[in-house]
Amino acid sequence: MDLNRNRKIFLVAVTAIITIGLVIAYPYLIPAEPEREITINGAGASFPFPLVDKWIAEYNKVKKNVKINYQSIGSGGGIRQHTEKTVYFAASDAPLTPSQAANASNTLHIPFTIGGVAIIYNLPGVPKDIKFSGEILVDIFMGKISKWNDPKLVELNPNVNLPDKDIIVVHRSDGSGTTFVFTSYLSEVSEEWKANIGRGTVVNWPVGLGGKGNEGVAGLVSQNPYSVGYVEFIYAKKNNIAWGYLKNAAGSFVEPSLDSFRAAAAVAAVTLPKGYESWAEVSIIRDVVRNTQAVDAYPITSFSYFLVYKELNVLPNMDEYTARQLVEFLWWTIHDGQNYSAELDYVPLPSNVVARNEETIRMITFNGKQLKG
Amino acid sequence: MKSKTSFSKIVYLKAKIEGDEIFRLVSALFALATILLVGLMVYELTRGSWLSLQKFGLWFIMGTSWDPVFTLNFGALPLILGTLTTSAIALAMGVPISIGIGLLLSEYIPKRLGFFVSFMVELLAAIPSVIYGLWGIFVLIPFLRNNVYPYIQAVLGSLPLFSGPIYGGGVLTAGIVLAIMIIPIISSVSRDVLSAVPHSQREAVISLGATKWETCKIVMSYAKPGVIGAIILGLGRAIGETMAVTMLIGNKFKVLPSSFFDAWYTMAAIIANEFTEATSDVYVSALIHVGLTLFLISLIVNVIARLIVWRTLRLVKGVSRG
Numbered sequence: 001m002d003l004n005r006n007r008k009i010f011l012v013a014v015t016a017i018i019t020i021g022l023v024i025a026y027p028y029l030i031p032a033e034p035e036r037e038i039t040i041n042g043a044g045a046s047f048p049f050p051l052v053d054k055w056i057a058e059y060n061k062v063k064k065n066v067k068i069n070y071q072s073i074g075s076g077g078g079i080r081q082h083t084e085k086t087v088y089f090a091a092s093d094a095p096l097t098p099s100q101a102a103n104a105s106n107t108l109h110i111p112f113t114i115g116g117v118a119i120i121y122n123l124p125g126v127p128k129d130i131k132f133s134g135e136i137l138v139d140i141f142m143g144k145i146s147k148w149n150d151p152k153l154v155e156l157n158p159n160v161n162l163p164d165k166d167i168i169v170v171h172r173s174d175g176s177g178t179t180f181v182f183t184s185y186l187s188e189v190s191e192e193w194k195a196n197i198g199r200g201t202v203v204n205w206p207v208g209l210g211g212k213g214n215e216g217v218a219g220l221v222s223q224n225p226y227s228v229g230y231v232e233f234i235y236a237k238k239n240n241i242a243w244g245y246l247k248n249a250a251g252s253f254v255e256p257s258l259d260s261f262r263a264a265a266a267v268a269a270v271t272l273p274k275g276y277e278s279w280a281e282v283s284i285i286r287d288v289v290r291n292t293q294a295v296d297a298y299p300i301t302s303f304s305y306f307l308v309y310k311e312l313n314v315l316p317n318m319d320e321y322t323a324r325q326l327v328e329f330l331w332w333t334i335h336d337g338q339n340y341s342a343e344l345d346y347v348p349l350p351s352n353v354v355a356r357n358e359e360t361i362r363m364i365t366f367n368g369k370q371l372k373g
Numbered sequence: 374m375k376s377k378t379s380f381s382k383i384v385y386l387k388a389k390i391e392g393d394e395i396f397r398l399v400s401a402l403f404a405l406a407t408i409l410l411v412g413l414m415v416y417e418l419t420r421g422s423w424l425s426l427q428k429f430g431l432w433f434i435m436g437t438s439w440d441p442v443f444t445l446n447f448g449a450l451p452l453i454l455g456t457l458t459t460s461a462i463a464l465a466m467g468v469p470i471s472i473g474i475g476l477l478l479s480e481y482i483p484k485r486l487g488f489f490v491s492f493m494v495e496l497l498a499a500i501p502s503v504i505y506g507l508w509g510i511f512v513l514i515p516f517l518r519n520n521v522y523p524y525i526q527a528v529l530g531s532l533p534l535f536s537g538p539i540y541g542g543g544v545l546t547a548g549i550v551l552a553i554m555i556i557p558i559i560s561s562v563s564r565d566v567l568s569a570v571p572h573s574q575r576e577a578v579i580s581l582g583a584t585k586w587e588t589c590k591i592v593m594s595y596a597k598p599g600v601i602g603a604i605i606l607g608l609g610r611a612i613g614e615t616m617a618v619t620m621l622i623g624n625k626f627k628v629l630p631s632s633f634f635d636a637w638y639t640m641a642a643i644i645a646n647e648f649t650e651a652t653s654d655v656y657v658s659a660l661i662h663v664g665l666t667l668f669l670i671s672l673i674v675n676v677i678a679r680l681i682v683w684r685t686l687r688l689v690k691g692v693s694r695g
Contacts, residue, residue: 074649100652168540173624173642175650198442201650209540209636210624212646219510223518223541 035065038322040329043071044078044091047177047232048113048304051346052091055337059329066325075177076201082107082307085315088326090307093177094201095279106310108364109279110357111272111303112333114265114347117182118236118243118256121228122221123148123163129255131156133247134189134289134299140167140228141186142193143207148226156247163226170220170229173210175201181285181302182230188289230300233261234345248288250295260298261347267294268303269352275360276310306330312366323366330361331372414668422662424655433662439626439643441651447659449640449666451628455544456639456670459618460611462548467555467611468604474556475563475600476589479570491564498557506620509550514541514621517549522634537632540623545633547622551614555607562606566599567592598686605678612671615641640667 042052049072056068073081075092082090083104095109119132136152139145145152149162172179180201187194197203209224211217214235221229222241233256236243245253254260268284288299308330309315312323334349334357341348349357362372419426429436429447436448474494478487518541529535570592578591593600623636624646630637640663651657 076650076652079652166538168538173619174646175648177650200442201652202441202647204440204442204626208625209542210646212619212624216510216620220540220542223510223514 036321037065037067038325039067039069040089040322040326041069041071041087042078042089042091043073043081043087044307045075045093045177045304046072047093047115048091048346050234051113051341051344054340054344055333058337058340059332062332063325063328066329068329074175075180076175079104079307085309088308088312088315088318088322089330092305092307093302094180095282095303095305096307098278098280101278101280104307104309106276106314108275108308108310108360109282110275110306110308110330110334110360111349111353112306112337112357113304113341114261114284114349115181115302115304116233116256116261116264116298116347117178117185117230117300118233118241119228119230119246120218120221120236120241120243122225122242124225126160126162128242129245130160131245131247131253134185137246138186138190138193141169141171141205141207142197143169165226168224168227169205169208170211170217170224170227171205171208172213172217172230174212174216176213177201177302177304178214178230178232179203181300184283184302185285185289185300188283188286233257237345246299248294248297248299249290249292250297251292252295254296254298256298256300258342258345258347260296261301262350263294264288264297264299264301265303265347265353266350267291267297269350269356272353272356275356275363279305306333308364310363310365311368312364312371318366320366320369320371323364324371327361327364327371330364331358334358334361415665418661418665418668422658422665424658425662426658428655429659429662433659434666437628441647441653441656445653445655447655447662449663451626452638452640452643452663453666453670454629455622455637456612456641456667458544458637459548459551459622459639460608462545462633463551463555463611464604464608465552466549467552467559467607470552471556471559471603471607472563472593472600474560475567475603476593478560478564479567480585480589480592491561495557495561497553498561502554502614502616503620505550505554505617509546509617509621510542513550514546517541517546526634533631534633537634539634540636542621542623542636543634544622544630544637547618547637547639550617550621551611554614554617555610558610559603559607562603563596563600566596566603569599570595598682601678601682601685605675605682608674608678609671612674613641613667615645618642619645640664640670 049070052070056070059066059068075094078090078092079096079100081087083100096104096107101107119137121130123130133156136145136156139152146167147164148167149164154162180199183197183199183203187199197206209220211220211229214231217229217231218235218239218241221227231241243256245255247253264284268282268287271287272282273279282303284301284303285299288294288297288301291297312318312326334354338348362370364371425433425447433447434449434453436446437450438444438446438448440446478491482490518539522539526535526539574591574595575588578588583591618639619642622639622642624638624642625636626638626643644660644663648657648660651660
């Protein structure tokens with residue numbers, strides 16, 4: 001009996017100590033906002049994928065409990081998933097068109113990086129640095145200029161011995177932001193192009209061969225003497241492909257480079273809309289094509305955008321903590337994240353674009369509550 | 374005692390029967406699942422292409438425009454023709470080679486050497502199609518453009534099919550790579566079929582004084598249904614092949630190419646190319662509609678193949694009876 005009683009007392013004591021201990025420890029065990037493991041899902045453009053991927057890895061070092069998952073399925077797929085609210089953020093090489101914006105109302109645009117399109121060509125025996133102009137590119141891709149020694153090309157390249165050979169035009173066959181950017185440029189410099197072929201991720205090319213992906217276009221160009229095509233600048237640079245100079249509105253011939261893209265973005269940054277407004281008309285290309293002062297700007301330049309809902313409670317399964325982490329990540333990408341741009345050949349954002357993005361990110365709310373002060 | 378034994382025997386039998394029953398049910402379930410899966414695919418494809426079906430209807434397969442920018446008019450005729458043409462080229466080149474390999478393995482060379490050869494041939498089937506595509510771009514295209522096509526054109530250039538500019542990629546190149554891709558399938562299945570021909574057949578023919586070539590002919594006629602089945606398997610692969618073709622055919626949407634050297638398009642290729650970046654609803658729907666069409670064409674090809682196999686099977690049986 002005594003033994004039993006002792007045991008009882010012992011049990012009560014232990015229980016009491018544990019309970020008291022828990023009560024005391026409670027505030028330490030459960031913090032005000034739990035640092036729980038969360039996953040933020042994003043999807044979209046493949047052009048900025050290497051950069052976003054780097055960001056994800058680096059951000060995970062800063063915030064160990066936040067896992068970001070980005071699927072590079074293409075801008076179109078990203079916009080679709082954003083509209084269907086199956087991802088927390090999307091990335092696109094083109095801003096939402098008015099009809100797309102209507103399907104995903106209250107979408108904010110956050111330009112997060114800048115890229116450009118290089119004109120590549122294969123001219124055996126001819127030195128590098130061929131010069132092009134917008135009108136000549138339009139004529140080549142329309143099939144109106146069909147020979148390399150066309151007077152218009154000779155006029156721009158007087159010191160080059162251009163051959164009497166047919167130009168083989170190469171374009172992307174797969175739907176791509178690169179095609180969208182390139183055809184936007186051609187539409188901007190030519191009314192005829194705009195009316196007959198237009199701009200899009202896929203267009204009806206009047207002439208030429210279609211290659212799948214940057215590697216497909218570069219492959220066709222490198223395999224076919226006397227061909228010309230277009231690829232993402234990063235792809236051309238990484239693979240040491242000769243690219244052409246392009247005449248801008250200021251009359252200077254500019255080669256694609258991080259500096260010339262940045263100069264172009266700076267031209268456009270002056271007139272950017274607010275984050276919640278329509279961005280459909282935003283175009284670095286148009287601004288550069290119309291700006292006769294921007295001597296260093298390369299015309300075929302464009303933003304990549306993050307698309308995020310202004311009020312995050314429209315997303316299923318979203319809670320305040322996750323929403324806050326998403327906003328923190330976006331904030332990080334436009335500040336610290338930009339430091340990783342140059343090493344991966346992406347253009348860091350000009351400061352006025354960062355300022356606009358800060359404004360935009362501050363607009364994001366969850367249940368009406370601002371997430372970034 | 375005796376009754377006990379028989380009782381346990383009954384239990385054992387019953388268990389055995391139950392086991393059989395369970396196995397039968399499970400097998401039936403699996404078989405049913407396949408059918409359900411096909412049904413589900415048709416349903417999903419139809420649902421996905423509903424917009425396009427409403428807008429273009431059956432005329433879709435006769436349509437010759439593909440305009441995702443302005444009019445949003447879509448039609449699949451050039452894609453269907455491109456798919457069928459490249460597959461036909463692949464068969465025309467791949468089938469004789471494959472049957473040759475099959476005959477070599479079953480009739481001519483010793484088993485051990487045959488094992489090695491068939492291993493090498495089947496290795497071709499293990500290569501991912503994107504590798505075929507890259508190999509096509511960087512190895513085959515330069516070779517064909519510099520060393521083969523100019524000579525073909527020099528000889529046959531007067532025919533419109535072989536005139537016009539040579540880019541390297543195009544209809545013929547895609548067909549050649551497809552031929553290489555279907556050879557392992559056709560040759561390995563026909564080898565199995567040819568080896569299965571009873572030895573009595575060969576012995577009988579040889580005893581009548583037939584040459585090796587004549588023996589091969591008899592063996593072939595005996596194995597015909599199986600070989601046709603093998604060819605159909607290869608055709609199925611050629612029709613559905615996506616990546617390698619996309620990388621090599623030039624991807625040009627036009628009703629007819631100007632020559633075998635010109636660029637063209639196939640159904641699988643346009644889906645692979647455009648689906649990820651297709652944004653408007655009709656556009657996406659039209660691409661799924663292409664998928665539905667591809668599915669139906671594969672189905673039709675398979676049905677026709679089945680019919681041929683049945684017919685020849687009956688003929689062969691008739692011959693052997695006679």
